[in-house]
Amino acid sequence: MNIGFASISFRLIIATTSFTFALIGTVDIQHSSGQDAALIKALSIKAKQDVDYERPTADVLEQCVFAKTKNPAGFVVHHISGRILRRFVDTNGDKKLDHWAYFNNGLEVYRDLDTNFDGRTDEYRWIGPAGIRWGVDPNQDGKIDKWKMISAEEVAYECFEAIRSRDGDRFNRLLLSTTELDALQLGDKLNRDVAARVQNAINEFSKMARQQKVIDRDSKFLDAGNGRPQLMAGGSFGNQRDLVIYDQASCFFESEKGNQIALGSLVRVGNVWKMVDLPEIVNFNSTLASGGAFFPLPQYGNTSTATPTVAGENLSKLYDQLTKIDESLAQAKGARVQQLEKQKADVFVQFYLKTDDPKMKQNWLENLADSVAHSYQQGRFEDGLKYLEKFIASQKNSEGMDYVVWSSVFAEYGRTNSIGTSQQREAAYSNMISRLDKFQKQYPASEKSADALIQLAVHDEVNSTDDLSNAIEWYEACLERFPDTKYGRRSQGALTRLKGAKDGILLTSKRAGSQPFKLGEIKSEIIILHFWETWCFSDTDIQELARLAEKYKDELTIIGCNIEGPNATEGTKRFQKFLKDHPEVNWLQLHEPGSVEDSPLAHQLGISTEPAVFLLDGKGRLIESNIGVSNLEREIERQLN
Numbered sequence: 001m002n003i004g005f006a007s008i009s010f011r012l013i014i015a016t017t018s019f020t021f022a023l024i025g026t027v028d029i030q031h032s033s034g035q036d037a038a039l040i041k042a043l044s045i046k047a048k049q050d051v052d053y054e055r056p057t058a059d060v061l062e063q064c065v066f067a068k069t070k071n072p073a074g075f076v077v078h079h080i081s082g083r084i085l086r087r088f089v090d091t092n093g094d095k096k097l098d099h100w101a102y103f104n105n106g107l108e109v110y111r112d113l114d115t116n117f118d119g120r121t122d123e124y125r126w127i128g129p130a131g132i133r134w135g136v137d138p139n140q141d142g143k144i145d146k147w148k149m150i151s152a153e154e155v156a157y158e159c160f161e162a163i164r165s166r167d168g169d170r171f172n173r174l175l176l177s178t179t180e181l182d183a184l185q186l187g188d189k190l191n192r193d194v195a196a197r198v199q200n201a202i203n204e205f206s207k208m209a210r211q212q213k214v215i216d217r218d219s220k221f222l223d224a225g226n227g228r229p230q231l232m233a234g235g236s237f238g239n240q241r242d243l244v245i246y247d248q249a250s251c252f253f254e255s256e257k258g259n260q261i262a263l264g265s266l267v268r269v270g271n272v273w274k275m276v277d278l279p280e281i282v283n284f285n286s287t288l289a290s291g292g293a294f295f296p297l298p299q300y301g302n303t304s305t306a307t308p309t310v311a312g313e314n315l316s317k318l319y320d321q322l323t324k325i326d327e328s329l330a331q332a333k334g335a336r337v338q339q340l341e342k343q344k345a346d347v348f349v350q351f352y353l354k355t356d357d358p359k360m361k362q363n364w365l366e367n368l369a370d371s372v373a374h375s376y377q378q379g380r381f382e383d384g385l386k387y388l389e390k391f392i393a394s395q396k397n398s399e400g401m402d403y404v405v406w407s408s409v410f411a412e413y414g415r416t417n418s419i420g421t422s423q424q425r426e427a428a429y430s431n432m433i434s435r436l437d438k439f440q441k442q443y444p445a446s447e448k449s450a451d452a453l454i455q456l457a458v459h460d461e462v463n464s465t466d467d468l469s470n471a472i473e474w475y476e477a478c479l480e481r482f483p484d485t486k487y488g489r490r491s492q493g494a495l496t497r498l499k500g501a502k503d504g505i506l507l508t509s510k511r512a513g514s515q516p517f518k519l520g521e522i523k524s525e526i527i528i529l530h531f532w533e534t535w536c537f538s539d540t541d542i543q544e545l546a547r548l549a550e551k552y553k554d555e556l557t558i559i560g561c562n563i564e565g566p567n568a569t570e571g572t573k574r575f576q577k578f579l580k581d582h583p584e585v586n587w588l589q590l591h592e593p594g595s596v597e598d599s600p601l602a603h604q605l606g607i608s609t610e611p612a613v614f615l616l617d618g619k620g621r622l623i624e625s626n627i628g629v630s631n632l633e634r635e636i637e638r639q640l641n
Contacts, residue, residue: 039066042077042086045100048142049124049135051110053102054085072630074099084108091540091630092117099540104129115539123148134271134535146173149535152266152273156224156251159263159279164219166209175201176267176274183269185240194276194293197264201278214258214281222252222378225260229268232294242567244268247292250282258282259330265293270574271535318354322347341381345372349391362400369404373411377418385412402439402446409435433459440477450487453478457494458608468498475606486597494606497622504620509561509590509601512579517590519620524557526623526639527616528632531561531602533571533595534578536611541629546584548632555640558587563602563610565595615639 039061047053056064056079063080074089074097087101087108098114100121109130113123120140126133133154135144150158155174162171176184176198186194232243249263264277276293325344332340348368355361369388376384388408392401409432416428436456440449457474475498478491497505507519507529519527530545549558564571571593579585592601596608605614615624615635624635 038075039064039077042066042075042088045086045088047100047102047110048112048121049110049126049144051102051126051130053104053109056085071633072099089630092543113538113540143169144173147272149271150273152226152229152246152249152268153224155266155273155275156226156249156261156263157221159275160215160219160221160251160253160261162205163209163212163261163279163281164215164217166206168206168209171205171209172202174275176269176276180269180274184243184267187239190239190294194265197276197278197293201275204278208278212281214255215253216255219253219255222254222259223374225250225252226266230295241570243294245294246273247295257330259326267294270570318347318350337380338382341372341375342383342387344375345381345384345387358399362403365400366403369407373407376411377415379415379419402443402448405439405443406446406448409439444481447482447485447487450478450482450485453481454487454490454608457491461494461498472498486603489600489603490606490608492606493603497605497625505605505616505622506620507604509592509604512562512575512589512591519559522557522559523618525555525618526552526557526636527618527620528556528558529561529605529614529616530558530629531563531605531607531610531612531614533562533564533610534574537578541611542582542585544629544632545587548636549587552636552640556636560585560587560589561601562589562591562593563595563599563607564591564593565598568593571595 043056043061043064060079064077064085065080066075066077068075069087069089072089072091073093073095074087076084076088077086078084083106084103086103087099088097089099089101090097091099094117096114096117096119098117100112101108102110107128109126109128111123111125111127112121113125114121115123118140121142122137122140124133124135124137124144131154132149132151134147134149136146136148137144139145158174159171161167162174176194178195181191181195181198184191184194226246226249230245230247232239232245234241245268246263246266249266251261251263252259253261258281260282262280262282263275264279266273266275268274322344325340325347329337329340329344345368348364348371351364352361352368355364368391372381372384372388375381381387385408388404392404392408395401412435413428413432417425420428433456436452439446440452440456443449453474457471457478459471460474461468461471472495475491475494479488479495482488482491505519509517511517528545528548545558548556562575564575572591575591575593579589590601592599594600594602596602596610609626611629612625613627613629613632614622615627615632617623617639623639627635
């Protein structure tokens with residue numbers, strides 16, 4: 001990707017630029033004749049895994065600078081505008097690089113890590129806009145052996161790439177392992193069925209990938225199509241614990257011979273999603289082999305064989321139309337694609353209008369909004385937003401229209417953000433903020449409005465230096481309108497943080513042993529609050545915090561705030577095991593599971609991202625919020641001096 005001069009949004013430009021200049025303030029800029037050689041050598045080092053990051057062209061290279069860093073030792077490459085391209089550092093002081101960070105549009109998107117400091121990478125992390133994948137490579141051969149973290153959407157991408165490259169190892173690491181299956185605590189019958197599905201997937205994948213003729217090296221992954229996750233409550237079918245699953249997951253791709261893969265069942269195990277079934281490339285003229293492991297459908301596959309009746313009206317003709325349109329779309333190109341996408345939207349509208357059951361009606365409404373929004377973002381339905389606008393106008397104040405409007409807002413921003421110029425992206429972000437404001441006024445009771453209010457508040461908080469009055473007003477509005485929701489609790493916490501920054505934060509919680517805790521009990525010159533879960537507490541951060549705790553033991557108190565989730569019982573087990581496996585984490589730990597969404601501890605300060613680090617003075621007054629662990633010592637020294 002060629003380097004540009006604007007980030008994904010104006011909000012992120014401000015945050016990223018601020019960090020960049022703070023970092024550059026601690027480095028020695030090279031002006032010697034070795035500048036060009038060092039710069040070229042630094043940019044020649046490539047990421048170990050596939051990720052989209054900035055690779056400046058020759059004409060832009062003249063505007064880039066190589067700079068050495070002091071703490072931690074290493075170097076950065078940045079553009080003269082202040083935007084970082086690379087940051088390679090030695091985090092443990094052994095004079096060998098062990099952390100290689102790559103940036104895109106001013107944001108860090110990927111890291112290669114040497115966590116045991118032997119000179120070879122053993123972990124790979126996609127972060128920020130690039131996703132959340134975290135791969136582990138214990139034998140250090142450059143290939144990921146297992147996933148430490150991966151979302152359902154990224155599993156879909158990995159599965160597609162495994163089929164495209166005929167890579168059985170890449171597919172197998174997506175499958176549920178025997179240990180993970182045991183941990184799910186399924187009933188005997190379901191356990192045997194899932195185990196058989198996994199074994200079948202292992203046995204048949206290579207043959208399937210080799211024999212299929214639909215996905216080739218020119219095929220491109222588009223998006224996951226999982227819909228909403230499903231909950232299998234503990235005790236439902238002999239399973240002892242709650243399971244979060246996608247039972248008929250799928251993904252879409254671009255090819256001349258097809259466009260969809262049925263992924264079967266996905267199940268969440270801690271911070272990873274795992275596959276259960278052999279994937280199938282959808283052929284609308286034949287039935288799928290799997291109907292889902294956990295909630296199997298009475299019949300599945302070609303919907304034209306079904307004749308469902310809703311409110312007394314037979315809708316089989318609409319199902320037939322939808323199937324034929326999907327078949328045609330798989331082969332269509334150019335203007336024909338635009339025509340078929342509109343026809344597909346028309347069918348969804350007819351389903352919506354002819355269905356009387358409220359739940360089914362809302363389902364078809366969401367299908368319409370999701371389908372049109374996705375097609376618009378992919379450039380397959382250029383008039384998609386106008387189509388939705390006309391539909392909304394025709395239905396006026398019908399229930400559920402907030403979902404359609406919400407989809408339209410983010411489809412417009414997403415499309416421009418993907419293909420627009422830097423100026424267009426900034427304008428699209430500003431327009432999105434304006435539309436969010438309009439949305440929360442038009443649909444004041446919608447749950448989406450609570451989300452809109454939070455986003456408006458965060459926007460004003462990040463883009464304001466001294467005057468936070470607008471952000472406070474948004475948080476107050478969210479708290480007033482949605483007091484008993486996660487958005488209301490987050491708003492209350494953010495208000496506590498913003499308003500209590502000068503007078504001191506009042507934080508109460510539970511210690512790891514369940515004893516009560518009050519922040520006012522801590523008597524130190526400086527306090528660090530570190531909000532974390534096991535998936536985002538790196539060995540590098542552990543070592544740095546342990547070093548600071550020892551170096552400043554007379555002046556500093558570190559308070560770990562673990563919010564492991566989402567399941568409270570499993571979260572507590574992971575937290576306790578983590579502390580047992582990492583005895584060097586010996587500072588005070590608070591523990592209230594639930595993740596950002598549900599942890600009462602996270603809600604107290606309105607935490608929205610992890611890890612989050614706050615630096616306080618001895619009276620609990622905020623010095624720095626969301627500061628990086630690597631920058632803590634500089635601020636500690638500044639306060640002590």
